[in-house]
Amino acid sequence: MNEQEFITQADRYLGGEMDVAEREVFERYCRENPAAAEQLEQHRLFLQQLRDHAQRAAFKKAVASVAVSYRHSAAGSNENARKPLIVTLWNKYKINSLVAASVAIIAVFSTLWLSGYYKTIQTTTSNYSALRRDMNNVKKNVNAQNAVIRNINEQKGDPAGHFGATGFIISSNGYVVTNYHVVKDADSVHLENTKGESFRAEIIYTDPANDLAMLYISDSTFKAPKSTPYTFKATASELGEDVFTIGFPRDDVVYGQGYLSSQTGYGGDTTAYQISIPVNPGNSGGPVLDSKGNVIGIISGKQTGIDGASFAIKSEAMLKSISAISMDSLENKLTINKKNALSGLKRTEQVKKLQDYVYMVKVF
């Protein structure tokens, strides 16, 4: 038996293709020839390995194809696989985060409550509504005023009301200066001093350009006081100069203090100063004095919408205006005091002395 024949026989033997008789012959041959037996065993192992290889390769292929089909069937496997981490974390810290959130909420609201935040909100809200009521009031007032104005227009010449302003003596024998806009269109003018005495006055001179008017107290009950304690400063005052005024924004005299903030008045008017004193309607015509007791100007108005921008006509302009009055037409001689009695006094003393020379101007 050559090798090829032997392999063929071996294949048949291993493949189970031999019948019983053939098997016996082949097995006996192998027993008698140890070399043949070894060859058979080697051949068997080799074929085993060959088959294993084929099976394993097939299995690998199957695994690969299943892997591919798995990837297709579970396209979201990636997300699913990642999710557990998040889910785990969430499950782990769910309670903690809920507790933390609750504590935060309680802390925030209790702090707000303790610090009176809600009360503030309430107050703010009530202020707001009050403000609205005010607005309604203003609206109502405006409507009422409109009604009054219509009334005036219908019944001309009816003296429906009066204004109040301020004036002050420039010559102790009864000459008082105030603003032209105060006495304009006036039927009659009365002056009331701080003691409550009222005197009748007449307009002897007006200067609309400078917004100035000269009054003369014609009342017989008027007793001329001593000469004025203040003088008039014709030269320009410096910026930042400490100034004060007194006037009648209401029925009692009111003191106001500030500083000279600009050498010019409204719209660059060189005949006026800008001063920083809070003034109100009624302050018009009041004297503006510096710390030495010199009258440097007369309050004339303020700029609406700008805080602390009040205007005063310069004394210089006033003196010039006065000099235009023809002295012959005057009953008494107009004398302007040149001796200052306020200089060196304390502010309260100055104001006390000044009060006697400042009048409330009532216009009917």
Added chain:
Amino acid sequence: MGNKISNAAASEADLKTVNGIALGDAAALETLYRDYFPMVLNMVIQNSGTEDEAKDVFQEGVIVLYDRIKQGDFELSSRLKTYIYSVCRRLWLKQLGGQGRMFYDVEHYAETIPVEDDLARHKERDDQMMLMEQALEELGEPCRTIIQDFYMRNLSMQEICEKFGYTNADNAKTQKYKCLQRLKKLFFTVRLT
């Protein structure tokens, strides 16, 4: 192959899957993927790996299981899940170690069993298979197909004779014998080098 799988720890479903794998059953493989791949994917991704790497590791893990089953004396001493996880974890550790990457064993709580022996056997098997692969590669056509047809597909010499156009079965037989001798020679010489 007559695998003797006997252990109280192995559940009915696990045994069924193992038997399916021994037969190369696609359904068993699909079950294996569906049940255990997400776990392995998670382990790999959490340890500086990618999804593709996880697939490779799992695939190799399945082959390890296959080799072990084919060994014939496989005893499932734990749950199949634990076995797969242990094998894949070991494989991934090895791969990471080779690349000098870090392994943050975040899932150390997961149960593992020693699988070093199985992996060693798998390695040996892999090498053998590689040799056979090489030998078959060098054998070339038509020898390779003749051998495969005869020994694996169990075609008769007559069928092979017709398929390859030999004038008679004896010619084919001689050809097959020569091919087999050459393959044996290739296989055993390659092994020596």
